Each structure stands twice: as structure tokens, then as C-alpha cells.
Amino acid sequence: MGNKIGKMMKSQLHGSQFSLYNSALRQGEFYPQVIAYYYKQWQGFTMGFHTHQAVEIMYVISGQCQIEVETEVCALQKGHFIIIDALIPHRLIVDEASPCRMLNIEFLFKAQKLSFPSLKQLAQSEASLMELLKLNKPYIMLRDPQDVHNLLKSLVLELDSDHENELMVQLLLAQLLIRISRLLNESMQNPVRATDDYIRQVIDYMHHHYDRDIKVNDMAQAVNLHPGYLQRLFKNKMACSLIDYLNAHRMDKAKMLLTQTDIPVTEISEYVGVNTRQYFSALFKKHTGQSPLHYRQTIQAEKRNSPM
Structure with missing residues (x-):
């Protein structure tokens, strides 16, 4: 897995990279590409502020933690996840008494031609995804009814496979982004x-x-x-x-x-x-x-x- 991630990062770090909200994603033919993914158990840990040249999803599998994004502090526990946009300063804080196991996935957007709908095409047919791509927030925190976790696990298994299928990866990423956008839409439609x-x-x-x-x-x-x-x-x-x-x-x-x-x-x-x-x-x-x-x-x- 480590070599695979390393190759992916090396091949993409100098490619096209965009914020989740860059208007180019709604105009050109871009596709999400995972550059890093890992499970990690944290305990008694305070991370320094840092940024990524990628969008990051941090999913809490068990336990609880705090994620400080710019000047705001988000408390997450099992079943919660946060999406942090590219180049947004953030850090993770985990108490010694409450360990936290997480799944992290980082992805960029690359212009290419595939026999699969681009992000623009997906957004044109899915209103909630289009709204997500226009949101322009440094982070989004949501509660998962289990759908997102299942999609993340399936994505990791496909990325780890010796016979990785790019179209399958794109299908899972499309499902993931659409499901997240629908969850966000539901939470915004009924804030009361x-x-x-x-x-x-x-x-x-x-x-x-x-x-x-x-x-x-x-x-x-x-x-x-x-x-x-x-x-x-x-x-x-x-x-x-x-x-x-x-x-x-x-x-x-x-x-x-x-x-x-x-x-x-x-x-x-x-x-x-x-x-x-x-x-x-x-x-x-x-x-x-x-x-x-x-x-x-x-x-x-x-x-x-x-x-x-």
C-alpha cells in the first residue's frame, strides 16, 4: 500500500490541483484522483497546524477527537466526518483518555479524458453536487448514516487491489461525492x-x-x-x-x-x-x-x- 500511495503522490503532485470549489471543475473535464489514504489510531496527540495540496476527508471510525480548522474547533465522534478543502490550515487533537481511529482520504482533481462522466457532467445531472461545488466553505462536518463509511471502505479496497480498475475507482468516488452532497443538502434544507x-x-x-x-x-x-x-x-x-x-x-x-x-x-x-x-x-x-x-x-x- 505504501509504495502504491507513493507512486500516486509522485505522479500527481505536479499535476492540475484545484480547490473543491474552483469554478474550473464545473466547466472543464476533471476527475477526482486519490493521492493518499490510510487508517490511523490516534491517542494523546496534538498535531501542528498544516495544509494539504488536496481535499481531505477525515472519518471517525471509533472514539472522538477535535479538529481545529483555521479559528474554529470541531468535535467529532464515531460516525462523523469532516471534509477540509485544499490549502486550509487545520490540526488534529486527540485526548489521552479517548483514543480515536480514523480513515483519511486525500484527493486532487485532474483534467483528463475517461469513458466515465466528468465531475462537471455529474454535477449537471445531480443538483446537490452542483450546490456542493459552489459552497465555498473551508470545511464541512456531517453525520453519516453509514453510507459514507461503506463507500470509503469499498474505495480503499479497490485502491488496494492488485487489479485496480480506474473506472471502478471513479464510480466509487462519484457515489461518494454525490452521497456527501445529498447529506449536506438534507442538513441545509432542514436546519430547524x-x-x-x-x-x-x-x-x-x-x-x-x-x-x-x-x-x-x-x-x-x-x-x-x-x-x-x-x-x-x-x-x-x-x-x-x-x-x-x-x-x-x-x-x-x-x-x-x-x-x-x-x-x-x-x-x-x-x-x-x-x-x-x-x-x-x-x-x-x-x-x-x-x-x-x-x-x-x-x-x-x-x-x-x-x-x-
Whole structure:
């Protein structure tokens, strides 16, 4: 595989190379050509900023990672992939505690004549691909319903084959680009649904992890969004901040525990993920107007005085 990649890179590095959004791709007879492809398990790794003379697809097979593109940070986990345009500075960051296995594919565009539809011809018959080629974004991050991964695996197997068929490679690349363009089109056509999905996911995450000391960064990683972007989405949709929602949910749980259990008041904070008893008491009083002890005593008195 290494020799094969080396030959491909050597033969193409001095050929025609274009951004995914170069208008020449929509006007001439160009075809994508893979110059590098590899699997890699990363752990405890921070890559320096770098660029490629090719378009790159980075697909997360397992684990999670962060990819910083120019000034933006993208959190990816299993089933997510990112397309980074040629010559865009980026770097990979993988935590020591969370290894990440990836499949990377880099490709250029070369002018040639093949008995297979060119990128221009494909785009003329597939509106979503034409829109992709006009998008002009430094990167695109998407969630895969498995189609993209299957196509990437088939492409790698064909590239690795001793009897590689160029038309088969072009067919797989065409399918790959069209499938990605359709996924992108779906996400852009229904951004409200996508936003609602993120809000639902982060609320589910808070409901399942409120007993832990979770931060905004933890929530953002759970839904694979930049923390600042997630906070803006949540505030616009829910009319409160992530932390305000989390604290309100914690106080609801605390009220239930104070009402329905005999757990000592001094231990309740540990059950709802609040670091200190003092902060828990202040937070509880802010939400209920009473201290945790007074709240329990009031509820107990009401139960004693209520008719059977």
C-alpha cells in the first residue's frame, strides 16, 4: 500500500490541483484522483497546524477527537466526518483518555479524458453536487448514516487491489461525492430539525449526567458542536443558558430527594452534581426561596397536617 500511495503522490503532485470549489471543475473535464489514504489510531496527540495540496476527508471510525480548522474547533465522534478543502490550515487533537481511529482520504482533481462522466457532467445531472461545488466553505462536518463509511471502505479496497480498475475507482468516488452532497443538502434544507436534534441530545445528556460535575465543554463534546455555537443555539431555542437549565433540573431533583427520601440534607448536593454544600444551599434558595432544610421541614409539616 505504501509504495502504491507513493507512486500516486509522485505522479500527481505536479499535476492540475484545484480547490473543491474552483469554478474550473464545473466547466472543464476533471476527475477526482486519490493521492493518499490510510487508517490511523490516534491517542494523546496534538498535531501542528498544516495544509494539504488536496481535499481531505477525515472519518471517525471509533472514539472522538477535535479538529481545529483555521479559528474554529470541531468535535467529532464515531460516525462523523469532516471534509477540509485544499490549502486550509487545520490540526488534529486527540485526548489521552479517548483514543480515536480514523480513515483519511486525500484527493486532487485532474483534467483528463475517461469513458466515465466528468465531475462537471455529474454535477449537471445531480443538483446537490452542483450546490456542493459552489459552497465555498473551508470545511464541512456531517453525520453519516453509514453510507459514507461503506463507500470509503469499498474505495480503499479497490485502491488496494492488485487489479485496480480506474473506472471502478471513479464510480466509487462519484457515489461518494454525490452521497456527501445529498447529506449536506438534507442538513441545509432542514436546519430547524437539525437544531432541534442538537437541543434534544444535549438535554438528554444533562438529564443523564446531572449528578456529575459537567461543564459546557462536556455537553458540547457530547453533541459534537463548538461550545460557543451550542450555547447560542440553546439560548435561542430555550430562552435560557445551558447552565441555567442544568441547575434548574438539578434543583428539581433535589426537591424530589428532599421530599421523597430520607437522604440527609447535607448529602443531597452530592446526588445532584453540585460541588459544595454552601453553593448547593445558595442555588436551592435562589430557585425555591427556602434553604434545603427549611424546604424539607415545610413539606414534612404539610404532610403531617394534611387530612388522611
